[in-house]
Amino acid sequence: MTEIERLVELCPCSVEFDSPDREPNGACYWDSVQYFWGTRGPLVEIGSSENEAETLYSLAHETGHALCDAKKCSCGMGSYNHSDRTMSEYHAMKFAAKWLFDHKCKGGLRVAIRSIERQAMFNTVFDSPRLSAHCKAARRLVKLKLWAKCVAYAKENQCQDTNS
Ligand SMILES: [Zn+2]
Numbered sequence: 001m002t003e004i005e006r007l008v009e010l011c012p013c014s015v016e017f018d019s020p021d022r023e024p025n026g027a028c029y030w031d032s033v034q035y036f037w038g039t040r041g042p043l044v045e046i047g048s049s050e051n052e053a054e055t056l057y058s059l060a061h062e063t064g065h066a067l068c069d070a071k072k073c074s075c076g077m078g079s080y081n082h083s084d085r086t087m088s089e090y091h092a093m094k095f096a097a098k099w100l101f102d103h104k105c106k107g108g109l110r111v112a113i114r115s116i117e118r119q120a121m122f123n124t125v126f127d128s129p130r131l132s133a134h135c136k137a138a139r140r141l142v143k144l145k146l147w148a149k150c151v152a153y154a155k156e157n158q159c160q161d162t163n164s
């Protein structure tokens with residue numbers, strides 16, 4: 001079983017590849033993966049991507065949102081009316097980091113570290129509430145012990161990005 005298959009199994013809502021139920025404004029999307037409430041309820045859609053590690057990282061994040069919604073977490077991703085999505089993004093990022101760490105996904109962790117550390121450098125991103133929520137969540141995440149463990153593991157296994 002691949003790590004992607006494991007996440008698909010864990011995800012409480014349907015996970016589809018190139019679903020016809022696609023909506024233009026995903027509740028959350030990252031790279032080629034998005035989580036949104038479609039006409040048939042919550043759905044994670046995996047678009048086509050050439051990079052498996054990136055898909056894994058994005059799928060772990062969107063699965064985090066789906067799990068929060070399934071247990072009716074107060075971060076309330078399911079509600080489009082939620083004005084501040086920082087907590088929702090924080091929960092999704094934390095879930096993804098923990099899952100990738102627990103499953104020793106070196107490639108996924110490498111993408112996570114590169115992506116989250118970049119987001120943590122910004123306070124807000126232009127006029128995008130979606131990206132601003134991600135940035136605020138990332139700044140909170142990088143202060144966690146869990147994050148230090150992820151970074152240490154990545155370093156130990158020399159899975160830092162070597163071409164940057
Ligand atoms: Zn939550």
Ligand SMILES: [Zn+2]
Binds near residue numbers: 028061088089
């Ligand atoms: Zn998200």
